[in-house]
Amino acid sequence: MRRAPKNNDVTRSLADLVEYVARGIVDHPDAVQVTSSADRSTVFLELRVSPEDMGRMIGREGRLANALRVLLRIAASRSRRRVVLDIAEAQRPG
Numbered sequence: 001m002r003r004a005p006k007n008n009d010v011t012r013s014l015a016d017l018v019e020y021v022a023r024g025i026v027d028h029p030d031a032v033q034v035t036s037s038a039d040r041s042t043v044f045l046e047l048r049v050s051p052e053d054m055g056r057m058i059g060r061e062g063r064l065a066n067a068l069r070v071l072l073r074i075a076a077s078r079s080r081r082r083v084v085l086d087i088a089e090a091q092r093p094g
Contacts, residue, residue, distance in 0.1 A: 010079045011038045014072060018047055018085065021068060026053035031090050042082045045072070048090040057087055 015036040023029040031050035036043060049057050058065045065087055072083040 008038075010076065010081055011036045011043050014043055014075060014083060015045055017075060018045055018068065018072065021071070022047055022049060022057060025064070026050070026056055028053055033090060038081075041080070042084060043076060044084045044086075046086045046088060048088050051089045054087070054089055 015034045019032060019034045022032045022034070026032060026049050028050040031048075031053070033048040035046045035048075038044065047057070056064075059067075065085075069083070069085050072085055076083040
């Protein structure tokens with residue numbers, strides 16, 4: 001019987017996946033920030049991108065955001081976790 005990975009490992013790998021994909025899509029990859037938290041069965045991820053990249057990250061009719069959520073759901077299912085992804089604008093300095 002296969003053991004599920006530890007919660008911290010799963011959270012870190014899912015956050016790394018979101019960051020990798022987002023940096024490849026946006027025009028301002030330095031502005032990409034991913035924060036994460038988790039409880040027993042759910043991983044919460046918050047992706048922050050520059051305001052100029054919000055439309056690019058969400059995609060037409062939310063297709064890109066939904067595709068990223070599906071990818072995360074598949075990656076998290078191996079460890080029997082649920083993933084919640086929130087996409088927000090990064091804070092502007094000043």
